[in-house]
Amino acid sequence: MSFAKRDDEKEPKSTVETIQTEILQRICFLDYQPGYQLKEAELAAEFCVSRTPVRDAISRINHLGLVETRNGVGTVVVALSAAQIRHVYDMRLELAKLIGTESPREITRNDCERGQDLLNAAHALLLDFDPRRYVEINHHLHGLIADLIGNSVLQSFWWQTYYQAASTWYQVSLQMGAEVAQALVAELEDINRALEHGDITAIGFIQRTHIGYGYQRINLHLLSPEAK
Amino acid sequence: MSFAKRDDEKEPKSTVETIQTEILQRICFLDYQPGYQLKEAELAAEFCVSRTPVRDAISRINHLGLVETRNGVGTVVVALSAAQIRHVYDMRLELAKLIGTESPREITRNDCERGQDLLNAAHALLLDFDPRRYVEINHHLHGLIADLIGNSVLQSFWWQTYYQAASTWYQVSLQMGAEVAQALVAELEDINRALEHGDITAIGFIQRTHIGYGYQRINLHLLSPEAK
DNA sequence: AATGCGTAAGCTGCATGCAGCTAGCGAGTC
DNA sequence: GACTCGCTAGCTGCATGCAGCTTACGCATT
Structure with missing residues (x-):
């Protein structure tokens, strides 16, 4: 793999x-x-x-x-259709549930530090929002979590859906601006808490929750832009 | 996709x-x-x-x-390690559960006919076993089920894990011989029943069940060959 | 003015040649 | 006899040239 x-x-x-x-x-x-x-x-x-x-x-x-x-x-x-975006997000919701169960590896001190660094970066984003920086932090967060997945196949799938969904995030962040930064801070706070406790299962569910939030934002701001 | x-x-x-x-x-x-x-x-x-x-x-x-x-x-x-094979099968077990839930398409008359054809072919296999023919029937069965998956991402993942697992099936069929043909007939009978009832969710669970059986066979005959 | 056709520009698909890397074998040395 | 070094055969990585396909523009015709 x-x-x-x-x-x-x-x-x-x-x-x-x-x-x-x-x-x-x-x-x-x-x-x-x-x-x-x-x-x-x-x-x-x-x-x-x-x-x-x-x-x-x-x-x-x-x-x-x-x-x-x-x-x-x-x-x-290609421009992903609304149906394809939904398919990607549906799968991400399901895959997130498996992160904690499919033979994860141990959480190390290094992981916690990476999480803290990302949280700090996200806080900086609250003061001075930059869409590209937002996506970059998201990218590193994804890398951090993907590293925790022990099942190599799941890890591969997790990356594949990430790339398929990433461009939609950026579009939303362009439309919503700093609002998404707050959501990112909240997500990182949850994840850091779980990292400190060494609870990978929790990380999976946290991811699942915030993927759901993210999909709601996409529905509001991309698929039904008149509701902006 | x-x-x-x-x-x-x-x-x-x-x-x-x-x-x-x-x-x-x-x-x-x-x-x-x-x-x-x-x-x-x-x-x-x-x-x-x-x-x-x-x-x-x-x-x-x-x-x-x-x-x-x-x-x-x-x-x-590459020769997949025992851990990698387990990862592939773990994922297939999870993905199978999603076949019925992730926006499947309607089952048509044509699907039922394809299922019947495969069952007949499997019956022929009972009388005169041929490992290659066995794998070919498995291949067509996989194509039949993958066609029912409406979520394009799940469909892609289903194919990916299929290719990763397929060679192990063939190895097992070489060692076990006609025995695997009986398992295939049983699986096809279950699936044809579900096809007739138009119950895709059932098909997912049937797949899950038989993937589990298949992994047991692999454990017995490949990963612990001394138990043969 | 509108329409149809031909042609040319620009792109991808493929063939081929060369450079760089790896492994294995053999000669030379200790 | 064992070990080391160098060379060569064979493979992949990349560059480049040509053929085929698609599109769009311009000209001629109606």
Whole structure:
């Protein structure tokens, strides 16, 4: 099981993996919005490589369903339908319940420190909100929790649904602004409490709760934007 | 969500997808056993294409964790550890429970007929057992059930765990012989009953039950072969 | 002015050649 | 005889060129 990608792991990643992660982040952070056309030659020039590794990276992202490549046309970032977003969130709700049960690993002192760092960063966000920073903190929080999952298959699935859902978060944060920061602080406080107690099962349920909240926000601000 | 692969869909598949499916089946059917070294040039010659599409196909299979590519060495079929097999089965047990709940589609007359065909094929297997035929029927049964899943993310995950577990089934069928055919007949009888009643939730639980039986067989015959 | 067609530009899919890496074998040395 | 070093065969990673497909623009016709 090797597809649980992390962007802060220490070992040097291959060229293709680097490009893949970069493109993925640009999609999640909405640098590439739905409908944007990725051109292999363009990306190849930017990363100073040939089209071959770029093609490879895009081909892998295809598996997540975030882009669609058509011959003679190009690779476009897909706009997930309301039904697909619901499917992703339904699965995340179910997967969250399994985090605590599927052979988790022990919580270490290091985990607690990472949680505290993230909480501090979230507090800073309350004073000076920045959508990109918000998504970055979310990203690190996801990495922290994914690391606790012992079942490698579940870990992989958890990452896959994360990437599929991430861009919607960013859209919401653009519309709601600092409001989402408060929700993030609340989530991190809950999670830090659970980390201190070494209670992974609780972390799963906390995640499940806040995923539910997040989906409510998406329903209000994306799928029914007239209610804004 | 485009990675729910089927080998019997009607639309013409691209070269890369064809090669990918073929290699995947060879791994699942143990034509390529763990440790076998896939050579791009060799496969390219066999499929009468260049190394490029073969590389692409192998790269995609990498996501399933079934092969591992190392520079200068080659691509070898990995042997899943006992822990990984357990992880896959644990996840399949959980996913099976969701089949009936995550927005399934309606059961049609066609589904029932496909189920009957498979049952007949399984009955034939009782008289003249053939391990490959056994796996093929299992494969079609999986396709039938995966088609009933309405949640595209769950459908994708269901296929992913299927490919990760399939090769272990084949190993067991080689050791147990006709015995597994009886289990397959029993499973298909249960599933056909549920199909006739249009009860998808039941199908999920039936799958869950028989996945449990399958894991027991694997524990007996693969992970503790001395108990044979 | 509207419509149909042809053509060209731009993109992806694939083939091929070369560079870099790895492993294994054999010669040389202690 | 055992061990070490170097070389070579074979593989993957990447660059580049060409063919095929798609789209859009412009021109001619009605």
